[in-house]
Amino acid sequence: MPCYLYLNLTEQSxxxxxxxxGIVAEVLKYMRQNYPQMKTFMSPSFGGPLGDMAxxxxxxxxxxxxxxxxxxxxxxLLDYCAPQDKIAAPACHYGEILDxxxxxWYIKVGKLFxxxxxxxxxxxxxxxxxxxxxxxxxxxxxxxxxxxxxxxxAEASPLVKRIITYEFFSCMSPNTEWGSARRLLxxxxxxxxxDPAIIDDIYS
Numbered sequence: 001m002p003c004y005l006y007l008n009l010t011e012q013s014x015x016x017x018x019x020x021x022g023i024v025a026e027v028l029k030y031m032r033q034n035y036p037q038m039k040t041f042m043s044p045s046f047g048g049p050l051g052d053m054a055x056x057x058x059x060x061x062x063x064x065x066x067x068x069x070x071x072x073x074x075x076x077l078l079d080y081c082a083p084q085d086k087i088a089a090p091a092c093h094y095g096e097i098l099d100x101x102x103x104x105w106y107i108k109v110g111k112l113f114x115x116x117x118x119x120x121x122x123x124x125x126x127x128x129x130x131x132x133x134x135x136x137x138x139x140x141x142x143x144x145x146x147x148x149x150x151x152x153x154a155e156a157s158p159l160v161k162r163i164i165t166y167e168f169f170s171c172m173s174p175n176t177e178w179g180s181a182r183r184l185l186x187x188x189x190x191x192x193x194x195d196p197a198i199i200d201d202i203y204s
Contacts, residue, residue: 021070028077040077043123043166045084046105059101059108067112075116082121082164083109085152097151106159122156122163124149126171126184143171143180146187153191174203 024042031040044066047057057065071078087100106120113120126149127141156163165172174182186196 021073025070025074025077028074032077039079041080041082042078043082043084045086046109047086059105062105063108063112067116071112071116071118075118078116078118080119080121080162081113082123082160082162084123084125084166085156086125087152097147097154099155100151102152102155103159106156110159120160122152122160124152124156124163124165126165126167143178143184146184146191149184149188150191174199 028040031038046059046062071081083105085102085105087102106122110120126144128144128148129141153163170176171181172185172188174185176182182199185199189196189198
């Protein structure tokens with residue numbers, strides 16, 4: 001498994017805040033000037049609330065705002081960007097798993113990144129966001145459904161250079177306390193054509 005040495009810019013506040021964008025841009029400038037041999041990487045997210053905290057970003061609005069206030073400013077400074085996909089459930093029709101709008105995000109954001117010299121990756125969320133109205137507490141994030149993972153991989157794979165997930169150790173590792181995490185890893189291996197039996201070979 002390849003290992004990468006890079007600066008990961010962590011950012012958990014609402015990204016459109018111009019102050020946050022300015023801070024991240026200055027960090028990128030500093031790294032390029034003082035550590036030009038190091039690669040830079042960040043993982044914002046698709047979607048998210050607009051300034052009114054009610055309406056949501058569309059792909060076109062995301063590209064317009066993020067491009068103008070951040071990515072165009074850091075062209076040549078940011079090497080890799082893996083947006084969190086943020087879309088939890090696939091569209092289904094008679095059992096067929098369909099695109100839930102992710103392809104449009106990757107295509108439009110990919111064009112912006114190409115203009116700015118940023119390599120597009122994907123950060124697939126392997127947890128399931130709570131469903132309001134279904135009796136689930138807002139703070140509960142369980143392992144994702146394998147059908148959702150299939151949809152995410154199918155949409156991202158043709159359009160990005162690499163796919164990562166931040167939640168492997170909590171949502172897919174067989175060493176977690178949740179059996180559903182092991183099952184999600186097994187389904188992932190089946191999706192990519194591997195025998196889930198290798199889980200025991202690796203972790204026994």
